[in-house]
Structures are given as C-alpha cells and as structure tokens.
Amino acid sequence: MPAKGAKDIDLELGPLIEEGARRAEEARRIxxxxxxxxxxxxxxxxxxxxxxxxxxxxxxxxxxxxxxxxxxxxxxxxxxxxxxxxxxxxxxxxxxxxxxxxQSTSQPAASSLVGSLTQDSGAVFPLLDDEYVIGRDASNSISIPDNSISSRHARIIRGSDGFFIEDLLSRNTDRRLLTNNDLVRLGKVILTFNLAIDAVVGDETAGVRA
Missing domain, CATH: 1.10.10.10 (Winged helix-like DNA-binding domain superfamily/Winged helix DNA-binding domain)
Structure with a gap:
C-alpha cells in the first residue's frame, strides 16, 4: 500500500530509452x-x-x-x-x-615545427609557416599597432634547426635562434616565444631584443 501522501508519477520510459540509444550511438561514432x-x-x-x-x-x-x-x-x-x-x-x-x-619521427622536420608568439597584452600569434614579418604596418604577417615598433621591425624564419629572428632595422644580418620561453622585445612591446612540446629542448628563459 502506498504511503500516505505519496503521489503517482507517470514516467514515460520511451523517450529515456531513445535518448540513451542516441548517446550510445554518438559515443560509438566519435x-x-x-x-x-x-x-x-x-x-x-x-x-x-x-x-x-x-x-x-x-x-x-x-x-x-x-x-x-x-x-x-x-x-x-x-x-x-x-x-x-x-x-x-x-x-x-x-x-x-x-x-x-x-608515422612518428625521432626528429621533427622543419616544416612540422610549430611555435607561437604571445604579446604581453595576451594576443597570441601562431607560427605555422616558414616566414613572418612583424611590424606596425597592417600589411605585415604579424601586425602590432604600437608606435614604438617600426613599420617592418623583425622577421621570424623557420629553419631546419628551429625558429630564428632577424632584426630588420640592423644593417647587418643579425639572426638569432629562438628557444622556448624566450622574451622578444620590439620597442616597448614584449612577446614570449613558445615552441611545440616535441621540439622543446630546455626550459630556460632568455631575452632577445630586435
């Protein structure tokens, strides 16, 4: 006998079974x-x-x-x-x-290296291609509208050994290898360079000024 005050609940099992089947099918598909x-x-x-x-x-x-x-x-x-x-x-x-x-390789090819530059403001610039020009001009691969940066300030190049940065304001070809967590200073802007996990050799932080 039902307890005093108990209410009958009409539970339709059909929709519940259908939802369970739908979720199971979605899990199998994934x-x-x-x-x-x-x-x-x-x-x-x-x-x-x-x-x-x-x-x-x-x-x-x-x-x-x-x-x-x-x-x-x-x-x-x-x-x-x-x-x-x-x-x-x-x-x-x-x-x-x-x-x-x-297939996995013991040493990633240069074309497979992936990096990123993160601005101190939080903006992230993925480095997926072989060359990027950084500067104030909107036509650059990476455009940073800051008056302390030149219209064409620096270039990022992906080589067989990793990512390199060149100072386009220098008369000499000043190319430096970037390592994980390097800080790149362009004028008053600071960018943090990060390399994909498989290519990380060390975890030291250095400063690079361009």
Missing amino acids: AQLYPDVSLVLRVVDDPSMQGKVSLGPEELRILFRTGGGRSVEQLCSDLGYRPAELFPLLQNLETKGLIARG
Whole structure:
C-alpha cells in the first residue's frame, strides 16, 4: 500500500530509452574517428592556408602539442581530454588541413615545427609557416599597432634547426635562434616565444631584443 501522501508519477520510459540509444550511438561514432589511439598525428605545412583559417583556443592548444608528431593517446594524456572531447577537435583540425595522420619521427622536420608568439597584452600569434614579418604596418604577417615598433621591425624564419629572428632595422644580418620561453622585445612591446612540446629542448628563459 502506498504511503500516505505519496503521489503517482507517470514516467514515460520511451523517450529515456531513445535518448540513451542516441548517446550510445554518438559515443560509438566519435570512437570510430580514431579507433587506434596509438595513431601519430603531425602538423601539416601549407603556406596557402596562411591567414585563411580561424582557430579557437582549444584547437591552438592541440596544434602546439601535436608539433612534429604526437599520438592520439599522448594528446589525451597531455591535454587532459577525454576521447569524446578530443576526437571531434582533432577531426576539425584534420578537415581544415592543419594536421595529418602519419608515422612518428625521432626528429621533427622543419616544416612540422610549430611555435607561437604571445604579446604581453595576451594576443597570441601562431607560427605555422616558414616566414613572418612583424611590424606596425597592417600589411605585415604579424601586425602590432604600437608606435614604438617600426613599420617592418623583425622577421621570424623557420629553419631546419628551429625558429630564428632577424632584426630588420640592423644593417647587418643579425639572426638569432629562438628557444622556448624566450622574451622578444620590439620597442616597448614584449612577446614570449613558445615552441611545440616535441621540439622543446630546455626550459630556460632568455631575452632577445630586435
């Protein structure tokens, strides 16, 4: 006998079962995107994509971690994502032509090196191509509208050994290798250089003035 004051609840199981089946099917679909979590992904070098692709913070984070080669399993572990969270983001980067499936290499190729410059204001400039010109002029690859910076102030070049910076204001070809966490000073602006995880050799911070 029902307790005094108890109310009957008419619970329709049909919609609940359908929702459960839908979620299970979605989980299976996502799992099939990367059934082999040992699969190695790498960044694709495609200059034609420069300035044509818009990425969110999570996609940029994945791109930097991927570098010259990272397995799906490693990316899940490094980034703290569950497969259901990571796989759709990876598929989106693949669709945009920014990452591809391939074999791991002991030394990433120059074209696979990925870096970034982060301005002290918080703006992030991904370094996915072989050359960038930094300056105040809007036509530059990286434009920073600050009066302390020249119209064409510095150049970033990706070489076989990593990323180099050249001072375009100097009469001499002053090219310096950038290492992870280097601080690049352009006029009054400070940029922090970061290299994708697979290419990081040390964790020291140095200053580079251009």
